[in-house]
Amino acid sequence: MSPPKFRVAIVGGGVGGITLAVALSKYPDIAVDIYERASQFAEVGAGVSCWPRPFKVLKKLGLGDALLKKTPVPYIEDEYVNAMNFRRSDLEQGEYLFTLKSKGNNVQFHRADFLGVLVDNVSPSVKTHMSKRIVSYTQSTGNPSEPITLTFHDGSTATCDIxxxxxxxKSTIRRGMMQDLSRDPDALKKCSAEEYLACIEPVFSGAVAYRTLIHADKIRAVDPNHRVLNGVWTCFGAxxxxxxYPISMGKIVNFAAFTVDKDLMADAFNPDPSHRQLFDGDWVRPASAKEFTEKFRGMEKDIEVLLDLVEDGSIWAVHLVRNLPVQVHGHVALLGDAAHAMTPFQGSGAGQAVEDAYILATLLGHPRTTLATVSQALVVYDEVRRPFAIGVARGSQEVGRISGLQTGLPFSEIGEKITGINSWAWETEIDGAVKDAKRMFEERV
Ligand SMILES: Cc1cc2nc3c(=O)[nH]c(=O)nc-3n(C[C@H](O)[C@H](O)[C@H](O)COP(=O)(O)OP(=O)(O)OC[C@H]3O[C@@H](n4cnc5c(N)ncnc54)[C@H](O)[C@@H]3O)c2cc1C
Incomplete structure (x- = not known):
């Protein structure tokens, strides 16, 4: 067998990293190593939803059938369907607001099922290295063809080309990239060192998530017709x-409640590098039923019924990545939350990681991508993916503000507004982005 055209190291085996490994598995001339700090690939015990645009990517990767066996949602691709329902729940007796219709549905999974299907489809040729936490990397700026050196917490090192x-x-690779950019004379023509360095630390979004799972049977025992047993619901409060939404073939209901601080939510993407939104305390921690539920008491009765069934859960201070000025440098690229962690109010962070992975793999696998041209391929990846994902991140923040009743938008206009913000998910197609990426790259090399 001929030697690989280059060696790609993926740091992180979450949805983004594993999707990239699956997508690169199609290119036998690329060697792939995954380095994951945990001892096994794992996800948190919660749900994850996926819009048509990223779901079509997963289908292209051959994962559609396996994934659809894990969801109670009947999959419809080309018709307008009722995707999710919205209610006003800041009153004792809540009010139905609207049903968002999307072309193709939003599909929901248990996270373990979702990641499990991805992991099962990683090619045996991909080398996985578990319990390997990277602490830094070194890229030669003088000669980009020199291998990149990775250093791990156990003192060991490895090399790669990309x-x-x-x-x-909390990406370690973003930290290293932003530090390198802040010292690179070419990069300093675009942004100041201060602007790059401000992108290292995540920003507190203003949202805190209270996450748990409730067995559908328990809900059914109290209220056999409880609306959360069917369909996706978002209930607005002050x-x-x-x-x-139901997951695990309807056996479990994923329950995520959020507090949203009005001022922090509004200012989270403030571009001023001196603007800091910090969260005081552990970002993720377990919570007792009492602590979990007390913030949401006083909402409509249907929600009280669910709160009474919560046994325990976890509390997550949701953090963002500032809108990056660039997510590639030389032979290094960022993907998924490392590049654009966002609030979950469009259920799209994982979907955007999937899209990043697909476009990046398409460019790396392009026949004209070699060690000599790969930095141009990465620039195209940045130009195609970064603005799109930033748009989704900003849209998610806006939906969070609307659903926390913070924007003053009249209730009669909320349906149209939220549909408009989400419409990228069915009115645009990944094929368009793939075509653009290939054309832009081919024009340059
Ligand atoms: C409450 C909530 C609900 C959400 N709901 C949805 C939803 O419905 N739909 C959706 O699309 N998105 C949703 N998201 C967002 C989604 O979870 C993330 O966008 C997605 O998991 C990001 O995937 P990732 O692979 O980029 O990062 P991660 O999932 O964070 O994976 C990163 C991986 O890197 C590893 N790692 C970290 N540091 C190192 C290191 N130094 N060395 C080696 N390995 C390392 C970690 O162990 C981990 O395995 C939600 C988020 C929250 C908080």
Whole structure:
């Protein structure tokens, strides 16, 4: 067998990193290593939803059938369907607001099922290295063809030709990249060192998520017709909202309630590098039923019924990544939350990681991408993916503000507004982005 055209190291085995590994599996001339800090690939015990645009990517990767076996949602691709329902729940007797219709549905999964299907489809040729936490990397600026050196917490090192940071919101690779950019004379023509360095630390979004799972049978025993047993619901409250949907073939209801701080939500994407939104305390921690539920008491009766069934859960201070000025440098690229962690109010962070992975793999696998041209391929990846994902991140923040009743938007206009914000998910197609990426790259090399 001929040697690989280059060696890609993926740091992080979450949805983004594993999707990239699956997508690169199609290119036998690319060697792939995954480095994951945990001892096994794992997801949190919660749900994850996926809009048509990223779901079509998963179908292109051959994962559609396996995934659809894990969801109670009947999959419809080309018709307008009722995707999710919205209510006003800041009153004792709540009010139905509207049903969002999307072309093709939003599909929901248990996270373990979702990641499990991805992991099962990683090619045996991909080398996985578990319990490997990267602490830094070194890329030669003088000679980009020199291998990149990775250093791990156990003191060991490894090398690669292309490094992809899929290591989540607290990304170590983003830290290294922003530090390098802040010292690179070419990069300093675009932004100041201060602007790059401000992108290292995540920003507190203003949203805190209270996440748990409730067995559908328990809900049915109290109220056999409870609306959360069917369909996706988001319930608006004053500076809070509650989102629910069935997962695990309807056996479990995913319950995510959020408090949303009005000022922090509004200012989270402030571009001023000196603007800091900090969260005081652990970002993720377990919570007792009492602590979990007390913030949401006083919403409509249907929600009280669910709160009474919560046994325990976890509390997450949701953090963002500032809108990056660039997510590639030389032979290093960022992907998923490492590049654009966002609030979950469009259920799209994982979907955007999937899209990043697909476009990046398409460019790396392009026959004209070699060690000599890969930095141009990465620039195209940045130009195609970064503005799109930033748009989704900003839209998610806006939906969070609307569902916390913070924008003053009349109730009669909320349906149209939220539909408009989400419409990228069915009115645009990944094929368009793939075509653009290939054309832009081919024009340059
Ligand atoms: C409450 C909530 C609900 C959400 N709901 C949805 C939804 O419905 N739909 C949706 O699309 N998105 C949703 N999201 C967003 C989604 O969870 C994330 O966008 C997605 O998981 C990001 O995937 P990732 O692979 O980029 O990062 P991660 O899932 O964070 O994976 C990063 C991986 O890197 C590893 N790692 C980290 N540091 C290192 C290191 N130094 N060395 C080696 N490995 C490392 C980690 O262990 C981890 O495995 C939600 C988020 C929240 C908070």
């Amino acid at each position: 490094l992809v940071g899929a290591d989540g919101v 500076n809070k909202n509650v989102a629910t």
